[in-house]
Amino acid sequence: xxxxxxxRAAVAHLKDRQDIHDCIVRECRARDxxxxxxxxSCWWDDGVDEHGAVVxxxxxxxxxxxxxxxxxxxxxxxxxxxxxxxxxxDTAYCESYVVGGxxxxxxxxxxxxxxxxxxxxxxxxxxxxxxxxxxxxxxxxDADPSWVFSDAVKGFLKPQWSKEDPSxxxxxxxxxxxxxxxx
Numbered sequence: 290x291x292x293x294x295x296x297r298a299a300v301a302h303l304k305d306r307q308d309i310h311d312c313i314v315r316e317c318r319a320r321d322x323x324x325x326x327x328x329x330s331c332w333w334d335d336g337v338d339e340h341g342a343v344v345x346x347x348x349x350x351x352x353x354x355x356x357x358x359x360x361x362x363x364x365x366x367x368x369x370x371x372x373x374x375x376x377x378x379d380t381a382y383c384e385s386y387v388v389g390g391x392x393x394x395x396x397x398x399x400x401x402x403x404x405x406x407x408x409x410x411x412x413x414x415x416x417x418x419x420x421x422x423x424x425x426x427x428x429x430x431d432a433d434p435s436w437v438f439s440d441a442v443k444g445f446l447k448p449q450w451s452k453e454d455p456s457x458x459x460x461x462x463x464x465x466x467x468x469x470x471x472x
Contacts, residue, residue, distance in 0.1 A: 306374055308417045309381050309410050316419065317367035317387070320358070322457075323450035325351040332419050333411060339423045355450075364448050366390035369406075379412040387424075392434060399434040403427045442472045 290298075312331050319327035328351035332338075336347040338354070345353050358365050371386040389402040407423040436442060446455050447470045455461075455469060 302376065305376055305381070305412070305417065309374055309376075309383060310369075310372055312410065312417050312419065313372070313383065313385050313406065313408065314369050317369060318456075319351075320354055321365050321367055321448070321450075322452070322454050323355045323359070324452065325355065328354065330418075333413065336418070336420050337422075338419075339421075341424065341426070359450070361391070361394060363392045363394055363396070364390075364450070365392070366448075381408075381410040381412075381417065383408040383410065392437075396434060396438075399432045401430045401432065403429070437472060445472050446470065447472055 316328060316331035318324075319331065329348060332347045332350060334347050336350070338345045338347075338350050340354075343353075343357075366389065368388045368390075369385050370388060371384075373384045375382045383406070385406045385408065387402075387404055387406055389404070391400040391402065393400065404424055404426040407425070408419055409421040410417050411420045444466050448454055449470060453470075
């Protein structure tokens with residue numbers, strides 16, 4: 290194999306790895322925005338999610354996941370940290386650590402859950418999507434959420450479970466403090 294062939298193979302591997310990571314992160318972002326279309330775009334139609342005792346098959350997963358979050362929380366925040374990825378042809382086996390923030394509807398507490406997504410992604414038609422997800426929960430912690438109601442946070446943008454969230458705006462531009470949903 291020539292040096293150029295080695296370079297091409299390395300770039301192709303790195304692109305696959307980045308596309309896989311982007312899919313996992315995009316799925317988390319979509320859940321935090323309750324964006325059914327974006328969630329669905331991360332899963333194959335024959336995909337399956339195992340969240341504890343709840344097993345959901347695509348295409349029911351996006352709405353079911355959103356309904357579960359809407360039922361208990363004001364807002365969620367899924368954060369991918371450590372990410373391991375083993376690519377075997379058009380199949381990838383991933384372990385992604387996730388830290389989830391859960392702001393309860395009654396504003397009594399914020400819970401933080403630490404766990405992992407054990408994912409199998411498949412590349413079909415040149416695109417990587419999730420085929421199987423299994424979730425672990427490793428530990429949790431509860432915190433006092435009152436800080437978000439304090440003067441220290443007053444004026445910060447509030448997240449929204451919709452495409453009204455500021456992250457969808459293009460171009461991204463500052464706004465006077467009187468505009469936008471704020472704490």
